[in-house]
Amino acid sequence: MGKTLAEKVWDEHVVRSASGEPDLLYIDLHLIHEVTSPQAFEGLRLAGRGVRRPDLTLATEDHNVPTIDQDKPIADLVSRTQVETLRRNAEEFGVRLHPLGDIEQGIVHVVGPQLGLTQPGMTIVCGDSHTSTHGAFGAIAFGIGTSEVEHVLATQTLMQAKPKTMAVTIGGSLPAGVTAKDMVLTLIAHTGTGGGQGYIVEYRGQAIEELSMEARMTLCNMSIEWGAKAGLVAPDQTTFDYLEGRPEAPKGADWDAALAHWRTLVTDDDAVFDEEIVLDASMMTPFVTWGTNPGQGVPLGGRVPDPADYEAGNDRVAVEKALEYMGLRAGTTMRDVEVDTVFVGSCTNGRIEDLRVAAEIIEGRTVDENTRLLVVPGSVRVRLQAEDEGLDVIFKEAGGEWRGAGCSMCLGMNPDQLAPGERSASTSNRNFEGRQGKGGRTHLVSVPVAAATAIRGTLSSPSDLPRLPLVEEARQRRLETPHDGEEA
Amino acid sequence: MEKITTHTGVGVPLRRSNVDTDQIIPAVYLKRVTRSGFEDGLFAAWRNDESFVLNDPAYAAGSVLVAGPDFGTGSSREHAVWALQNYGFKAVLSSRFGDIFRGNAGKSGLVAGQVDEKVVQRLWDHLEQHPGSEVTVDLESRTVRAGEGPDAIEDSFDIDDYTRWRLLEGLDDIGLTLSHEDRIRAFEGTRPTYRPRTLA
Numbered sequence: 230m231g232k233t234l235a236e237k238v239w240d241e242h243v244v245r246s247a248s249g250e251p252d253l254l255y256i257d258l259h260l261i262h263e264v265t266s267p268q269a270f271e272g273l274r275l276a277g278r279g280v281r282r283p284d285l286t287l288a289t290e291d292h293n294v295p296t297i298d299q300d301k302p303i304a305d306l307v308s309r310t311q312v313e314t315l316r317r318n319a320e321e322f323g324v325r326l327h328p329l330g331d332i333e334q335g336i337v338h339v340v341g342p343q344l345g346l347t348q349p350g351m352t353i354v355c356g357d358s359h360t361s362t363h364g365a366f367g368a369i370a371f372g373i374g375t376s377e378v379e380h381v382l383a384t385q386t387l388m389q390a391k392p393k394t395m396a397v398t399i400g401g402s403l404p405a406g407v408t409a410k411d412m413v414l415t416l417i418a419h420t421g422t423g424g425g426q427g428y429i430v431e432y433r434g435q436a437i438e439e440l441s442m443e444a445r446m447t448l449c450n451m452s453i454e455w456g457a458k459a460g461l462v463a464p465d466q467t468t469f470d471y472l473e474g475r476p477e478a479p480k481g482a483d484w485d486a487a488l489a490h491w492r493t494l495v496t497d498d499d500a501v502f503d504e505e506i507v508l509d510a511s512m513m514t515p516f517v518t519w520g521t522n523p524g525q526g527v528p529l530g531g532r533v534p535d536p537a538d539y540e541a542g543n544d545r546v547a548v549e550k551a552l553e554y555m556g557l558r559a560g561t562t563m564r565d566v567e568v569d570t571v572f573v574g575s576c577t578n579g580r581i582e583d584l585r586v587a588a589e590i591i592e593g594r595t596v597d598e599n600t601r602l603l604v605v606p607g608s609v610r611v612r613l614q615a616e617d618e619g620l621d622v623i624f625k626e627a628g629g630e631w632r633g634a635g636c637s638m639c640l641g642m643n644p645d646q647l648a649p650g651e652r653s654a655s656t657s658n659r660n661f662e663g664r665q666g667k668g669g670r671t672h673l674v675s676v677p678v679a680a681a682t683a684i685r686g687t688l689s690s691p692s693d694l695p696r697l698p699l700v701e702e703a704r705q706r707r708l709e710t711p712h713d714g715e716e717a
Numbered sequence: 718m719e720k721i722t723t724h725t726g727v728g729v730p731l732r733r734s735n736v737d738t739d740q741i742i743p744a745v746y747l748k749r750v751t752r753s754g755f756e757d758g759l760f761a762a763w764r765n766d767e768s769f770v771l772n773d774p775a776y777a778a779g780s781v782l783v784a785g786p787d788f789g790t791g792s793s794r795e796h797a798v799w800a801l802q803n804y805g806f807k808a809v810l811s812s813r814f815g816d817i818f819r820g821n822a823g824k825s826g827l828v829a830g831q832v833d834e835k836v837v838q839r840l841w842d843h844l845e846q847h848p849g850s851e852v853t854v855d856l857e858s859r860t861v862r863a864g865e866g867p868d869a870i871e872d873s874f875d876i877d878d879y880t881r882w883r884l885l886e887g888l889d890d891i892g893l894t895l896s897h898e899d900r901i902r903a904f905e906g907t908r909p910t911y912r913p914r915t916l917a
Contacts (some may be wrong), residue, residue: 267750374795374821
């Protein structure tokens with residue numbers, strides 16, 4: 230019997246396997262940030278251990294860093310201590326760090342792929358649940374806790390029971406304006422937050438093959454939101470084209486050897502998945518959440534659900550609690566929900582393609598007077614690219630805020646937070662109670678929905694906006710005229 | 718790590734499903750660089766609510782948490798386990814856990830026992846009828862017990878064999894892994910040269 234992609238990658242990394250014990254799995258890349266690593270380094274120090282493979286380890290500052298005045302000392306002293314602790318640990322243990330001010334600084338899951346460090350067939354871990362992002366390249370990538378961070382630092386391995394495998398097959402093509410974010414929100418509403426538990430999931434089918442690398446990252450990023458151990462996509466020409474020429478991608482003969490191996494990283498025709506879910510992308514529409522977990526969502530054209538439609542007992546109580554927290558009434562049209570803040574950013578939707586989509590919708594328009602638009606690029610490189618393309622000017626002229634790179638309002642660990650009762654439309658990944666600030670109310674949305682919502686002030690899609698023929702014409706002319714120097 | 722065989726303590730009924738790790742401890746409490754002191758962040762938002770279960774003096778000294786399905790989903794923050802432990806919890810029972818949370822619990826010595834949803838329901842009812850009563854979590858026999866007489870609850874819980882063994886023996890994972898150092902070294906000798914490195 231053949232093997233699934235996940236089984237192939239897993240089996241290639243088993244250092245030791247013994248009956249009744251988890252496999253000992255080799256880790257190809259360990260990503261680190263300031264929040265979940267200090268206790269791990271302290272553990273090493275107490276045990277007199279070192280970092281086994283600093284050359285397979287990379288650190289960046291992202292979770293608690295401010296997105297304004299990044300050249301000044303961090304004002305929050307506790308945050309500053311945590312960042313300084315990472316700097317000291319990186320120095321002491323010889324770990325490469327991209328600190329604030331460095332051109333490679335940014336959200337750890339944006340930085341790895343953009344450097345070309347994230348490659349097919351690898352095992353990648355990080356003390357962060359959205360490590361699943363890297364699965365977009367056909368890697369097994371998952372989040373770990375701090376004890377496991379220490380374990381990987383000390384041994385470059387992890388003890389892991391081999392998960393089951395699941396196929397999520399998505400046929401058809403996404404309609405125009407419907408994105409990978411809508412796809413994954415639709416999927417989670419279908420499975421619930423625990424539906425993927427115990428599985429490594431392979432996303433496959435025509436709709437997945439048609440996604441760009443960045444869109445695949447958005448999809449894999451949210452694997453954890455339906456409980457999956459990891460989510461991955463088989464590498465293909467899209468993957469290879471994205472990787473070729475990146476700073477840390479293989480070169481010369483190494484590239485040829487890598488490519489030859491990467492081409493074998495597909496699920497065999499006769500392989501059997503333990504479970505399969507089949508969805509049709511052509512039926513999907515913009516999707517938004519109404520509740521306090523990512524599974525509580527409906528199409529943008531839908532309404533806030535009625536608790537009475539749920540089975541009496543825990544399910545109904547959960548919906549009632551969610552609506553109470555969210556300050557929503559059953560039956561309200563989602564498009565009537567007024568939003569105070571729109572957040573575009575995070576490891577889910579903070580890459581250059583996301584910012585281009587947002588800018589295209591916002592260009593020539595003005596942010597609603599009661600709404601705040603916060604645009605936070607996922608990395609310094611993304612910020613510089615966007616500024617090179619003039620996207621920052623579009624956001625600022627519309628009345629939006631343009632910030633430095635970091636996790637920002639996705640988790641509100643830095644000053645970018647919602648006030649109690651404030652409502653956001655957010656391109657991030659979690660709408661948990663208080664996630665974006667104590668008492669804050671989060672609706673998870675795609676980038677196009679976020680951008681249109683910023684303009685209208687209520688949950689909206691670009692189709693709700695009046696057309697701007699002059700802006701469209703000007704854009705078309707710009708696209709047809711090559712940039713200065715582009716041909717050089 | 719301390720050995721754990723059995724624990725008996727005040728049971729706390731947490732009648733909620735999908736208790737994600739942001740609820741267990743919000744991000745703003747994650748800035749410490751130690752493993753202790755996180756009890757102030759435990760269920761921080763809910764503890765502002767007078768009617769929250771831990772604000773009831775009968776449950777305040779709780780050490781066995783009984784929660785609805787999908788406990789510990791979301792963020793990988795091990796601080797969620799530390800916050801529970803720092804507060805005084807020794808065990809959490811739920812019908813389903815977030816994967817990473819369950820792994821973190823095993824590493825840190827918090828028993829995460831998976832029980833049938835009906836058992837959760839019975840424990841909730843029992844603990845609400847008898848506030849401050851105790852629950853026993855017996856790791857050796859993988860059983861949970863509460864109450865006495867005809868209404869007594871006794872059922873099994875699931876925890877994987879390996880985690881149970883490590884908790885019973887109080888073993889340190891890194892030490893165990895380093896006993897296979899020769900295997901790790903041998904594996905490293907076979908890794909393809911095209912795999913990336915972060916240092917020149």
